[in-house]
Amino acid sequence: MIRSSTEADNWASDFRRIFDRQRAESSECGGGYQDLTYQSEVAACEPPAKSCNSSAMSCCASTIVKNGSINHAITGLPPNLQPPEFCSSEPPIAVTGFRQISRIRQPLLDAKPTPRLIISPSSSSASCRQQQNLSKPECNGNRASKDDTAMGPVFGAMLLLQQQILNPGGVLIHGAAADFRSSVAFADVDNRVWVAGWKTKCTRLHGLFHIGDQVMMLNDFPITTAHEVYKALESIELSGFTTISACGLRIRRLPLAKALGVRRSTSGQSVGLRMEDGKNRVASVVPDGLAARTGLTLLADPFRLYSSNMRQSMHRFMNTYGGQQPWCITEINGYSLNMFNKHGEAAVLLNAYGMEMTLVLQPADFICLLKKQLKTFRNYATYIPR
Known part of the structure; x- marks a missing residue:
């Protein structure tokens, strides 16, 4: 002080x-x-810095956008803070489509397909120079415009995601009950309901969910099990008869995740993450790498279980790293990775051509339990984002 x-x-x-x-x-x-x-x-x-409350935490990500003069010096986005506890009385952020955030409720989802992967071009290319010109603020004399920001589209999308994570009111998703019931995999882990996957053939769901979202309420009623979610969605669907029955899902956006962004100074520079052979699990975080310099911890806090019937193999897995867990990458540049992939998908995308890169990482023990629950679904492979 x-x-x-x-x-x-x-x-x-x-x-x-x-x-x-x-x-x-x-x-x-x-x-x-x-x-x-x-x-x-x-x-x-x-x-x-002074300690901030939950309302101030929800504004941390937006502060970087509003301070356009400081954005010219930013080479990476630090990981989001620890999200506040969910509060149903706080206003949620309404998500209406891919990367679109609004405070206005929408009765139906917008059918907008999501891009496969957003890769920022090199700074020496013409497309990057055009992107830099678009990101520069328009000036009138010595006064900058209101949209005074140097953020590119990749970092901008990550800032929106961080705002959703830090919002104490969560995220409100409006859509058809039939789409949620037949195309979203809700799984029970630790007496809580999580999103384990969704069917990509349903284009109205693109960009609305992330692996690891926690379901809190359905039409303003608290939810405790996945069975309750499917039963309630079925009742809402039958009540509509010939019309499309819309409903609202209230979720906590990625409460266990760390979302961050890194920017390479040279093309091909390592982001500072060593992956396990063929898997999405991070073997080690390079202490002086780009990811660690943004503030990413070397290990993740474990996802603590409160059930006594946990298998001994899971106990050994949780105690391997002295109580902490390695990170597992679930998204790269807004692209959801296959949790079951063993062919080096994450390593390929980390070495992809591009200067800006955003990552979403979650504890490995939580992803392991989520995969186990997803396997209980019939034709579970159809729920894996592709």
């Missing part, structure tokens, strides 16, 4: 000096993102 006005003036002058130098270097090289030394230098002179 700042103890005197002199100390505050010294910190402000140091921050302004670093920012002016970085802005001058940015103008010489044509703008864009700068090196991570800016973040480390600012962190060295920045005073300790």
